[in-house]
Amino acid sequence: MSPAGAPAALCTPACVTRSAPEIQPVELARRYAALAYEIGIAVTQGDRLADPRALRARARGILAALGIRLDAGPERLTVAGSRPGTLIVANHISWLDVVSLLAVEPVMVLAKREVGGWPVIGTLARRAGSQFIDRDGLRQLPHAVSELASTLRSGRSVLAFPQATTWCSVAGGRFRRATFQAAADAGAPIRPVTIRYHQHGTRSTTAAFLGDETFGASLHRVARARGLAVRVTAHAPLRGSDRRELAAEAQAAVGAYEMPAHV
Template sequence: MSAWTVDSGCPASCATDPDPRVPLGELARRYATLTYALTRAVARGDRLAEPSVLQAEARGVLGALGVGIAGVGSAEGAPFSVRAGGVGTLVVANHISWLDVVALLAVEPVSVLAKREVGRWPVVGALARRAGTRFIDRDGSPRGLPGLVTELADSLRGGTSVLVFPQATTWCSASGGRFRRAAFQAAVDAGAPVRPVTVEYRQGGGPSTSAAFLGEEDFTSSLRRVAGARGLRVRVTAHAPVRGADRRVLADAARRAVLGGGVTVGKCAA
């Protein structure tokens, strides 16, 4: 398979409607609050890339949507980056939704690697660019992969922590998908630690796929489910960092940590 080839992920049918839902009046209020939050973020201009500003705006978006962070845990009781040696941390997480990025930035504002299509989304694309998101063209030639790895390694050496989703596509729960290994080579080259992170969504005391953004679904439909969910919470669990000199070993160790902490809730989770 090409280095750019990704798994198909879950179909849109794996994303379920929220239960319970908020009343229409509360839904309207959330949309209005979200509009205000996004307008404020746009007004930040280039300041949006400042860590404290980016973190505050991410938290503002979660609050506008009524989404709470259920818990953040790690072996050190600290955020994602490992403060040692002057290098950044490669943060690797499972991928369920566009909301993953917002939740992770609300914990710690790191640089994000995203598919190029995100840069073309209305409002969100402009905000992502101002926040310093790096875009990857997954339909490009495999010849571009070494350059991307070199760029990531240089960022890590320079002390910048970078968030990647090595599954490269979304699944309805934390238990699906392979981990692509290219980004782990950047960690090897830079001598950087890898921080595995598990993202899970819950509603009404149990796991939920309401936040999942899957297949060919449009962003508006996904946003409507998230905004309409009562008591939707995202749990972000940071696992102990891993290090190594072999990208395969690193990828396997990170996948075991990330998916071992996940809950299978969808019929298409692998």
């Protein structure tokens, strides 16, 4: 959830550095063909794409088409045995974050309204039953918090990015509190998750989606990247009733797993 008045990120496309040589044109063409194939399957599946197994398969297929390796531990994103759904909160670096987390465990996504119109990502998000919000709509915020709490009470789990915008590193941008209020109201567990990108064992900003960059420009840079991998790390769940404490604890858990320059 992106609260009203969220500040613009200090990260810009200038923060992106290329830590590995790019692939050859022939391989780039192959990747785009594989991506088009995955998109075609997603379109033909229609409402069947909402099935978690189908959604996970398409998300993993998109990562594979772009040559991205997914590193994820055995830990589920949702908290087993909880009647309220799980609020999954992660740092936000790229549009690839949504694809990567759906590839681990499909859940409902809370995203800014613009995402719904994006190719590939918008389709996956809509078919996953995503809720789209206007991050500049101050008067809509209480309603959005109430609606999210109701969704969690119903047993559905929700993925949110409380940094409100994308940053080039795990540590960028503080976690804003609105989503944590919804979890507190619903009595829902919170699962902090760290997302990190690397190339050949070195931390990478290639996937970062920053500033006024277009989706097409970002996609092209990602498609040309050699050896790009995404690591998803789920942390111990949190519970509580104070949104300030929950936001601080979640941010500390996510930030503690910032990848060193070399791994």
